[in-house]
Structures are given as structure tokens and as C-alpha cells.
Amino acid sequence: MFKKILKLVGGVLLILIAVQTYNTLRYAPQKTAIAAIEMPAVNENDVANRLGEAIRMQTISTATDMGERGPQFQQFVDWLVTTYPNANAAMTRVMVGGLTPVYRWQGSDPALKPILLTAHYDVVPVAESGVDSWPHGPFSGAVAEGFVWGRGALDDKSAVVAIMEAIEDLSKSGFTPKRTVYLSFGHDEEIGGQDGAASAVAYFKDNNIRMAWSLDEGSMILKDVIGGLETPVASINVAEKGYVSLDIIARAEGGHSSLPPRDTAVSTLAKAVVNLQSAPVPGGLNGVSREFFEGLGPHFSLVKRVLFANMWLYRPVLEMVLSGSPATDAMMRTTKAPTMLVGSAKDNVLPQEAIATVNFRIHPRDSIQSVIDHTRKMIDNPAIEIKVRDGFGNEPSAVSDKDGAGFKALSTTFQQVFGDLIVVPGLTVAATDSVHYSQVSDDSYRINPFVFTGEDIKRLHGRNERISVEGMGQAVQFYSALIRNSAG
Ligand SMILES: [Zn+2]
Known part of the structure; x- marks a missing residue:
């Protein structure tokens, strides 16, 4: 009897081991061939200097000055016009909520649903006590040691600048999109987006404009953040x-x-x-x-x-x-x-x-x-x-399609620009303007094309916020490739 039980247990164990081995062997990284795309030549130093200019305008959102915006906000919006003449000539612009520009780059094929690229240009204040520990002032916009320094370098003026740089280059080169591309640059994301992103959404609703998908901040490319993973991870938050x-x-x-x-x-x-x-x-x-x-x-x-x-x-x-x-x-x-x-x-x-x-x-x-x-x-x-x-x-957002066209375009573009990385669908655990934008988008994705280490995450809303000059160059290439992949 005892022998029989032993045999049975042994048999079950063998099957368990066999099943686990089979599952593990099958569970290998999937390699899919990614079509190459021509990368535009980006002068990353010029881009870095322009981000520095953007940082010097102190577009600070504090909970107490709601509705009372300094002249620096208008200055920033005007700066976008004078700094990117080709992009502004190619697109039309309306201002919503007072200080949030919504751009439209008309596509040639009206049958294609538009897409929306967003970012915000307001920043959080800098704690008075920590100012001295910044090697370059928090609103210096200094370009030094291979980085651009200051508030907004990561969150989120860098994305505004990179999107505009990409469109400036594309429009100068004669590219016109097949699919209409909208841009929205919120001015109050850090305090809830009730004036900026919410007004943009009201504008889209009033004009019966619905997006195939939208892209906003919410995640980044994580390098050496997840223990045991050497390959960087692009978590496209759905x-x-x-x-x-x-x-x-x-x-x-x-x-x-x-x-x-x-x-x-x-x-x-x-x-x-x-x-x-x-x-x-x-x-x-x-x-x-x-x-x-x-x-x-x-x-x-x-x-x-x-x-x-x-x-x-x-x-x-x-x-x-x-x-x-x-x-x-x-x-x-x-x-x-x-x-x-x-x-x-x-x-x-x-x-x-x-x-x-x-x-x-x-x-x-x-x-x-x-x-x-x-x-x-x-x-x-x-x-x-x-x-x-x-x-x-x-309420929590709906979960967007990880097999949809937008996710695929993002995934392809990440691999084209950044090479070997792991792309996964993820979850944003904080709140962003996507709360608003998701109301007019079939799918909403949340990620910025910047490589973050664990140390960089502490710089968000913290001390010594900075982005590498090289990283800014890659971000411009990313948005350029993304527009060509999804609207070209
Ligand atoms: Zn942000």
C-alpha cells in the first residue's frame, strides 16, 4: 500500500516538473522583426538650448494661485510660435481655457480618425529649502555636463519641446500627414487640469472630434529600476x-x-x-x-x-x-x-x-x-x-487596448529609436491629464520617450531635475518616427 502511494506521489511530481519545464521553455522573450525607419538628423545641442529657454520661463502651478497666472505662461505660448515657425505655419491653433494651445495638423485622408499628442508646460514649485543644493538653479535652464537642468526638464516641458521640434523638422522637410494630428499643451496639469486639459476636451466634444488614440505622460523607459532586468522597459500605460x-x-x-x-x-x-x-x-x-x-x-x-x-x-x-x-x-x-x-x-x-x-x-x-x-x-x-x-x-480609467493600432505604433517606434527594450502594457499609479483626454479617445496611452533610472525618478518634483542632451535628441526622433509611423 505504502509503495503504491509513493509511486503515485512520484508520478504526480514528475508530471508537475514536466509541465513546469515545458511552460518555462515556451515562455521565452518574443523577437518580432521591426521595420527600420530613417531617423532624422537632430542637432541635440540646439534642441537642448531651446529646452533651456523654455525652462527659464517660470510657469509654476501652485494650488493657491489657481486662475491667477503670471505673464510667463503667455510668454511661453508666444515662444512656441516664434521658436517653431514652420510647425506653426503647417498647423492651425486655438487657445482653450485661456492658456492651453490646441494645435491641429490637418491630414489628407479624412477617413482616418485623428490622433492626439499631449504634454503640459506648467511645473511644480521648488522647495525654498533645497534651492542651494541644485548645482544649477532650478530655473536656470543651464546646459552643462551633458544635461539640461531645471524644473520641467523631465516633467514635462521636455515633451512639449520634443513634439514641437519633431513637427518643425517634419514640416520643413515637406512631410504632410495622412491622418490628422492634434496637439494639446496643458497649463495646469499639476493642479488637476480643470482649466487646460478639461477645456481642450470640451473643445473636442463641441466640434465632434474623437481620437483613435491619445498619448500623454504617465510612464517612461525604465532602466535599472526593476530588479533583475538589464534590458530597459518601456511600460506603455494602458x-x-x-x-x-x-x-x-x-x-x-x-x-x-x-x-x-x-x-x-x-x-x-x-x-x-x-x-x-x-x-x-x-x-x-x-x-x-x-x-x-x-x-x-x-x-x-x-x-x-x-x-x-x-x-x-x-x-x-x-x-x-x-x-x-x-x-x-x-x-x-x-x-x-x-x-x-x-x-x-x-x-x-x-x-x-x-x-x-x-x-x-x-x-x-x-x-x-x-x-x-x-x-x-x-x-x-x-x-x-x-x-x-x-x-x-x-473613477479609475478604462483599460485601453494593448493590441490596438496605437499600442502597436508606439511599440514599434520605441524599438526603432531605442533598440533593444522590453515593451509591456502598464498602469499609471498617479493622476495625469489623461483623466480628461481619455474622454475623447478610443484608446489612451501614457508614456514619455525618456530613459529613467531610479535616481531620475527621485528628481521628478524633487531636486536636481535634469534630462540628458542625448535623451532630448532621442525624444525628438521618437515623436518624428511616431508621427510618420501612425500618420504617414
Ligand atoms: Zn507631469
Whole structure:
């Protein structure tokens, strides 16, 4: 009897090993032939100097000066006209929301649905305390040590400049698009895009203009960012997380703190927050999250490849490992972060109300309502009120087609310009203007053609923001090739 069981177990193990080996061998990087495209000669030093000029105009968005824009914004918009005469002659332009230019480059074939290339030219402020540590001033636009320095070098004036440079060169060379190309350069992305991108979308809707696809920031080419991968990764993000903050409110009788009840509003609230944080929002490797990791999987070393190739068996193990780091955990689920607390205004007064604010970034599989339901269930106290803070939230975006024409054009262009890289569909975990643009686009993709290392990611909204001169040259080639691939 024992021998029989041993034989059976041995047989099952052998089959398991055979299946896993087969899956792993089949799970190799796919090489598809990419047609070559002629790259325009780009004078990257001239491009870098022009980006420097763009950076010197201090188009800063702060939450307090909404609607009160400095003259530097108008100056930037005018600068686009004088700096790119051929592009401006080839296209028509309307201003929306006051300071957001929307360009149209008319295509010769009206049967083709237009595409939209976007970027924003406002930047975040620079922390006063850190200014001295910049080797070149944050608005110097200095070109030095092979880099262009300053706010907007990565986020996102570099994209505005690269798009305009590409169109300037293309129009000068006599290229005319078959497919209409729209451009929109938002002036308030950093504070939600309610004037800029939202007005552009209203303009498109009013004129019955719908895009085959749109391209905005939201990701980049990641080099040495994902452990175990030497090849850079172009994560073309096909979706964007939603956003909501919930106020969790505990109430109690007020009074003097010398005669307190067993629980005050603060301690009741504290228990609620602890309960809420006792388990993450359910998530895991399915949908866009799974496609992202499955796309990377074949490029990992053998052990990891065995795990990813046999997701049917190792999914729980992988999910456990990936949820160990905030970056990969955020790819798999809705995240929650308690960020604010309010109690009594005085130390010896019992609070009648205590409020905790929790910020959620909503995965495309969830919704604002499902987040509220999750919160209510976790807190498990009907006396506690849960309400959407400021009555404001963004649902997560739809998930765009990773097999669509736009994704294919982007994927091809990345490989033509940057050579060997891994292209995967990804998820933007923060919020961008695509919240707006996706309303008028069949598919929305989110990535800038810049190579980022882990160190560069810290420079975003941080200190020493810079882009390499070479990287700017490549970005111009990218947009040029993209327009020719998709509208030529
Ligand atoms: Zn940005």
C-alpha cells in the first residue's frame, strides 16, 4: 500500500516538473522583426538650448494661485510660435481655457480618425529649502555636463519641446500627414487640469472630434529600476488609477476631559483606522496587473521565469512577494493611505468629532463605491460616518487596448529609436491629464520617450531635475518616427 502511494506521489511530481519545464521553455522573450525607419538628423545641442529657454520661463502651478497666472505662461505660448515657425505655419491653433494651445495638423485622408499628442508646460514649485543644493538653479535652464537642468526638464516641458521640434523638422522637410494630428499643451496639469486639459476636451466634444488614440505622460523607459532586468522597459500605460479621499468621522458627547467616558471620539476613530489598515484592499495578478508582470516575466533569470511561466501554480507566492514592495504592490491593488487627523482643538476638551482622512488610489478593477464599501466593512462600526472628502473623486480609467493600432505604433517606434527594450502594457499609479483626454479617445496611452533610472525618478518634483542632451535628441526622433509611423 505504502509503495503504491509513493509511486503515485512520484508520478504526480514528475508530471508537475514536466509541465513546469515545458511552460518555462515556451515562455521565452518574443523577437518580432521591426521595420527600420530613417531617423532624422537632430542637432541635440540646439534642441537642448531651446529646452533651456523654455525652462527659464517660470510657469509654476501652485494650488493657491489657481486662475491667477503670471505673464510667463503667455510668454511661453508666444515662444512656441516664434521658436517653431514652420510647425506653426503647417498647423492651425486655438487657445482653450485661456492658456492651453490646441494645435491641429490637418491630414489628407479624412477617413482616418485623428490622433492626439499631449504634454503640459506648467511645473511644480521648488522647495525654498533645497534651492542651494541644485548645482544649477532650478530655473536656470543651464546646459552643462551633458544635461539640461531645471524644473520641467523631465516633467514635462521636455515633451512639449520634443513634439514641437519633431513637427518643425517634419514640416520643413515637406512631410504632410495622412491622418490628422492634434496637439494639446496643458497649463495646469499639476493642479488637476480643470482649466487646460478639461477645456481642450470640451473643445473636442463641441466640434465632434474623437481620437483613435491619445498619448500623454504617465510612464517612461525604465532602466535599472526593476530588479533583475538589464534590458530597459518601456511600460506603455494602458490605464490610470482613480483617486478618492474618504473622511472617516467618529462622534461623541463633548465635555470636560476630567470626567471622560471609556472611549472618546479619538479612541473610537483610532480603532476604526486600525481596523481599516488590518488588511489591504483585495487585489492580485489579474487584468492589467497580470499583463504587466507577464510581459516582464520571460526576461527574468531562470528561477523567476519558472514562477511567472507557471502562474497557475505559483500565483499566490508571486502575489505575496510582489506585495512586499510599495511599488509592485501599487501595481496590483487599490492602495490606501491615512494622511490627515483632526480631533479636539484643546487638550482638556473632549472632542465631539474626530476625523481621519484616508487617500485611496483606485485600481481599474475597483470603483469609488467599492472603496467606500470596503472601508465600511473593514471599520465594522455603523456609528462611524464615511464620506467622500470635498465630494470629489476620479473613477479609475478604462483599460485601453494593448493590441490596438496605437499600442502597436508606439511599440514599434520605441524599438526603432531605442533598440533593444522590453515593451509591456502598464498602469499609471498617479493622476495625469489623461483623466480628461481619455474622454475623447478610443484608446489612451501614457508614456514619455525618456530613459529613467531610479535616481531620475527621485528628481521628478524633487531636486536636481535634469534630462540628458542625448535623451532630448532621442525624444525628438521618437515623436518624428511616431508621427510618420501612425500618420504617414
Ligand atoms: Zn507631469
